[in-house]
Amino acid sequence: MMAVRPVDIARRFGLSTTTIRRYEDLGLVPAVMRAPTGYRIYTDEHIAYFICIREMMNGFSLQIIAGMLGFVMKNRIDEALWLANKTQAELQNDRRVCEQMRQRFIKKRPLGRSKKEYSIGEISSITGVPASTIRYWSNIGLLSAGRSKENNYRVFTQRHIDEILISQTLKLSSFAENEKYSIGLLRREILRFQTEDTEKLAAVINGIEKYLYHKNRQQIKSISALYRLCEQVESNKFEIW
DSSP states (O other): OOOBOHHHHHHHHTOOHHHHHHHHHTTOSOOOEEOTTSOEEBOHHHHHHHHHHHHHTTTSOHHHHHHHHHHHHTTOHHHHHHHHHHHHHHHHHHHHHHHHHIIIIISOOOOSSOOSOBOHHHHHHHHOOOHHHHHHHHHTTSSOOEEOTTTOOEEBOHHHHHHHHHHHHHHHHHHHTTOOOOHHHHHHHHHHOOSSOHHHHHHHHHHHHHHHHHHHHHHHHHHHHHHHHHHHHHHTOOOOO
16 A cells, blocks of 8 residues: 555645544544654555545535445445435435425415324425434424324424424525524524415425435436445445545
């Protein structure tokens, strides 16, 4: 393996040495050996990881990349790929939110089977919003879900379906507009949100879908980079300079 200095890595990838050390601290690259002088020594294996990180950053957050690459470093390739698949599924759920918003508020159609009450699993399936998110919103008071008299589980109504769709739409809209998302901001936006203005609502949904389409392409490119790294790890033959 070829030994590479930190300054060479920094020049190759346009990174500061501080950023390189941060990547190490986040667990994005394998452990780095040190020379007798104390300097970090990188190899062609590290270069392969840095190449992968650079190509994945447009599709995934550093936290998610760290999760995937953590599996790769342990040679748990399939788990890394399943994690990528899970993230893609979450993007598909966000697309479903747009479809359901269009059905509910523009075409004025009810969603799901007509029932008095829905379980958290049912309402998650209808809206496309993860049950964990719905549960969190309930815990912080963003939703006022009731409780079943039989088992004390949370129960939801059609009104909650509307509230969940609106909340997730506003959250996705902030991402699409590259705005900072927070629960406080979401609370304020919910109070101002008007579903009656279907023309404006359609524009919001279209903007989110455009963002999701772009994000999907970026993630596909990122997964391609991840797969190339996985092949190198399995063969123990890494890309070099």
